[in-house]
Amino acid sequence: MLKPQQNQEQGKLKQTIDITSGISFVGIFFCLTIIAITLMSSSFNSPIVKNNYYYAYAATAEEKQQRETNNNNNKNNISLPNLIQQGSPYLGDPSTAPITIVDFSDFQCYLCARYVKATEPIINQTYIQTGKAVLVFKHLPNRGFDSINSSIAAQCANDQGKFWDFHQLLYKNQKPIDSGWVSKENLKKFAAKISGLDMNKYNSCFESQKYKSFVEEDVALASSLGFQDTPSFVIVNSKDGSNPEILKGAHPFASFKAIIDKKLREVEDSSK
């Protein structure tokens, strides 16, 4: 027979166990939900279909058809001349650089901001300023409802050769996703801060959504490469876009260095 004091102790113990079991149940439930979501989405293995819709707005049937035709024409062509011809913003000297780094990013993604602040300046200094590589920016605005507008706005800035100023300005002032920091009004305010940018031209470009289909094509290209995360990178030979190496995530400079140095050696060896 247990004494009353021991009974009380056992009761308290049982109560504690009940509480912790309850918390465990909630935790396990959440984890199982996430595992289920992961398994569900891994069954849809076609990256193009999964990414082809654009959640920020509804694309019409004609737009979809047009997009598919465009995609088929330039599908997987990530050679530097083709990327430049498409109108993608780039940094570096395309006439000398044997390597091209294609960056797929979203202005609202905090990991992209991390890459821009921590890694991109070193890449710029080491490979772009020395003429060894060119950095091309591609839009993958899949982090929030406002992302598409920021991409279109950046492309409009690119029309006047101010893409990289706009790019730096947005990442420097990045706020939580969809908090309104890249609302249409705020994007105009950001644009107004860039010296030398003709606001009339910019406003007309932005209001007409001139680069909506351009951004969609970037998203389709990202899908065809199997990119879902931002930032994602593909590093290729500039000339023909061959020998692609993929980096997913906000990698540090060491990761880029390992791949770029290897590629530079390969290019050097092949030219001998």
Place this chain on the structure above:
Amino acid sequence: MRPTLSLPTFKSKLLSLLFYILPSPIRIVFSSVLYISLAAAITAGFWIIFNVFEQLLFFWPVWVFYLPEDAIISFILTNVSAVLMGLLVSMNVYIIKHFKLQISKSSLFSGTGLSILSSTCISCSSVGFLLISTFEGLGIVVSNFLSIYQIQLRILSIAILLFALYSVHARTKKGCMIEYNNKRRST
């Protein structure tokens, strides 16, 4: 002549003092090398998982760890979570091993599930994308919520882990007392 305290003696005294400052149930569990090793292994495992998801640790194309400025706070919080998980799991293992009949096995996961969720899903952009692609608009809202409140969620998960650790500590203490009383009665 005044007695002098040599450095090794001082160190060992300091270590034993630190050890005796710890609550007795923790002392009991971690007096065994087995549980220290278990805690260390679990802490290391969770440290790797958290930092891979947080994109601070990479295994390809080179093994590299880096700590950019924006990740310092979350890195500290995930380290605390990893250590707490190591302590918690090994103490739960001790309880299951020693007080089999009194402890529900599900309590092993106390707080752990929520902590894993808040520390991995939030920082893992792929899971964020999966949420978006599976649930579209609702997915964006959930993903954004997890991204925006990741620090707060991590603090919450640490609070849950601390509560779980406290309850494990209480159970170990009470389990030991009951076992001691039972032994006394049987003799």
